[in-house]
Each structure stands twice: as C-alpha cells, then as structure tokens.
Amino acid sequence: MIEAVNLTKRFDDIVAVDHINAAIREGSVFGLIGTNGAGKSTFLRMVAGVLRPDEGSVTVDGMEVFENEKAKQRLFYISDDPYFFANATPLDMMRYYRIVYPRFDEERFHTLLKNFGLDEKRKIHTFSKGMKKQVSVICGVCAMTEYLFCDETFDGLDPVMRQAVKSIFASDMEERHLTPIIASHNLRELEDICDHVGLLHRGGILLNRDLDEMKLSIHKVQCVLKEGCAPESLGLDLMKTERRGKLLTLTVRGSLDEVESRMQSADPVFYETIPLSLEEIFISETEVVGYDVKALIF
Numbered sequence: 001m002i003e004a005v006n007l008t009k010r011f012d013d014i015v016a017v018d019h020i021n022a023a024i025r026e027g028s029v030f031g032l033i034g035t036n037g038a039g040k041s042t043f044l045r046m047v048a049g050v051l052r053p054d055e056g057s058v059t060v061d062g063m064e065v066f067e068n069e070k071a072k073q074r075l076f077y078i079s080d081d082p083y084f085f086a087n088a089t090p091l092d093m094m095r096y097y098r099i100v101y102p103r104f105d106e107e108r109f110h111t112l113l114k115n116f117g118l119d120e121k122r123k124i125h126t127f128s129k130g131m132k133k134q135v136s137v138i139c140g141v142c143a144m145t146e147y148l149f150c151d152e153t154f155d156g157l158d159p160v161m162r163q164a165v166k167s168i169f170a171s172d173m174e175e176r177h178l179t180p181i182i183a184s185h186n187l188r189e190l191e192d193i194c195d196h197v198g199l200l201h202r203g204g205i206l207l208n209r210d211l212d213e214m215k216l217s218i219h220k221v222q223c224v225l226k227e228g229c230a231p232e233s234l235g236l237d238l239m240k241t242e243r244r245g246k247l248l249t250l251t252v253r254g255s256l257d258e259v260e261s262r263m264q265s266a267d268p269v270f271y272e273t274i275p276l277s278l279e280e281i282f283i284s285e286t287e288v289v290g291y292d293v294k295a296l297i298f
Contacts, residue, residue, distance in 0.1 A: 006056035016042040018203035031194035032183040039203040040183040044149050048077035075147040082136040090120045103144040112138045129156040150182045191278040221250040223271035251284045
C-alpha cells in the first residue's frame with residue numbers, strides 16, 4: 001500500500017503539491033489526472049523517492065521512500081521524458097536495471113523487445129519518442145516490482161501500442177498483483193483500465209474515488225414528465241437538470257433501483273436511464289463542488 005500524508009512540495013514560492021492525503025491499495029490501477037502543472041509529476045517523483053517532501057510523508061508498504069534502497073526496489077518510475085545513459089542501447093539499460101532490480105526478468109525483456117519490433121543493440125537516442133516510451137515500459141514491467149509509476153506513459157504511443165501496454169499491465173496485475181499508478185492529463189486514456197481515480201488540481205486532490213462505486217451511484221435519466229410535474233418533486237438527489245423543450249435530462253445520485261422506483265412512481269410520459277461515461281461522471285462530480293472539469297482537463 002502507498003500512503004501519502006499531508007504531502008507537500010514547494011519550488012521557491014510555488015506550491016507544486018499542497019498537503020495531499022491519499023492511499024493507493026495493492027492490485028488496483030490508480031489514475032492520477034489533471035492539467036499540466038497540476039502537480040502530477042511532482043507527486044509521482046516524491047512517491048518514487050526522487051524528490052524529498054518539504055512537509056508530510058509518503059510510505060510504500062510502511063517504508064519511507066526517500067533514500068531507502070529497500071523501498072525503491074519495490075517500485076519503478078517511468079518519467080514523462082525517459083532518461084537513458086548516453087549512447088546506451090536497450091541491452092545496456094537491461095544490464096543496468098538487472099543490477100538495480102534483483103528480480104529483473106531478462107528472458108521476458110528480450111521477448112518483449114522482439115514483439116515490439118525494437119532492436120536491442122540500436123542506440124536509444126536514435127529512437128522516436130514512442131519507441132523510447134516502449135523501451136521504458138518494457139524495462140518497467142521486466143523489473144518485476146510491486147508498483148509501477150507511469151507519468152504520461154501513453155503520450156506518444158500509437159493506438160495499437162497503447163492497447164498493447166494496457167494488456168501487459170492487465171496481465172501483470174492478474175499474474176503477480178502489479179499496482180500501476182498512471183498520471184495523465186487525458187481522462188479518456190484511463191477509462192478502460194483504471195478502477196480508482198484521483199483528480200489533482202492546483203497541487204491538491206479535488207476528488208479521489210473508486211470508479212465502480214461512482215458508476216453505480218450516478219445515473220443519467222432522460223424523461224418527459226406529466227404536465228405540472230417538476231423534477232424537484234420526484235424525490236431524487238438531483239445533481240444537474242437540463243431541459244430541451246419537454247425533454248429533461250437529469251443527472252442524479254443514488255442506486256439504480258432507487259432511481260427506477262422513483263421514476264416509475266411519478267408515472268412520466270416517457271423515461272429511460274442512460275449509462276454515463278467516466279468523463280460525464282467527473283464533470284458532474286466536479287460541478288457539484290464548484291469546478292468546471294472541462295476547463296481543468298479537456
């Protein structure tokens with residue numbers, strides 16, 4: 001388990017991360033979303049032990065991370081701008097990580113490089129941005145750590161490679177309980193893989209929710225009510241109401257059974273419940289607390 005308590009980092013007069021409290025459980029995919037400059041990379045670097053917090057603490061399985069070799073062997077950090085040694089080849093990086101990470105899977109490394117069509121003896125600085133990201137991901141999963149920190153990992157990957165990387169993550173989660181923490185400014189990239197998402201804004205966590213719980217507790221209802229029947233009279237926990245002529249679109253909080261029961265009791269002219277996308281759920285949640293998520297992320 002990764003736990004951050006009042007985690008804070010300043011750069012001169014800029015507060016990059018502002019008293020964040022978060023707990024990331026094992027075996028889940030945690031998505032950290034937010035605009036550029038929201039503090040995602042700084043948060044990940046502190047969790048990975050690259051940066052020392054100015055205030056608060058961060059622990060991995062109960063161990064402080066900064067300057068703790070034992071703790072760092074449990075995690076692998078993939079930077080937004082991957083670093084490789086000058087003139088290094090993928091084979092050179094494998095030899096280095098094999099020393100740092102005792103459980104490094106060399107056989108799998110060679111297999112994945114071949115499957116991705118990457119030459120293990122070619123200088124990495126001659127690779128494209130996407131190819132460099134692929135090398136980083138391959139090194140990360142082959143390190144066989146319990147936690148994998150990914151900073152904008154899908155940025156620069158084509159759609160086929162994105163799906164391939166997600167498939168590798170899913171396989172490792174099932175087989176060895178890998179816990180990926182993925183930072184991105186694009187919520188749509190995370191919708192099909194994450195089961196827990198935190199929204200970072202101006203250095204602080206705005207929302208931190210389990211996706212299954214969110215999807216089961218928020219619903220969209222399109223309906224035409226009887227004359228004189230107002231949405232407020234339905235007894236629903238209304239989050240948002242939109243009207244186009246007689247057609248109402250209601251975003252409501254509660255269980256599906258409860259929503260269905262109340263709509264049937266109102267005997268509307270017409271109604272149907274529609275599943276919400278993750279994007280719509282976050283827009284609804286953030287609007288309730290006074291933020292425009294469209295301006296924050298999309």
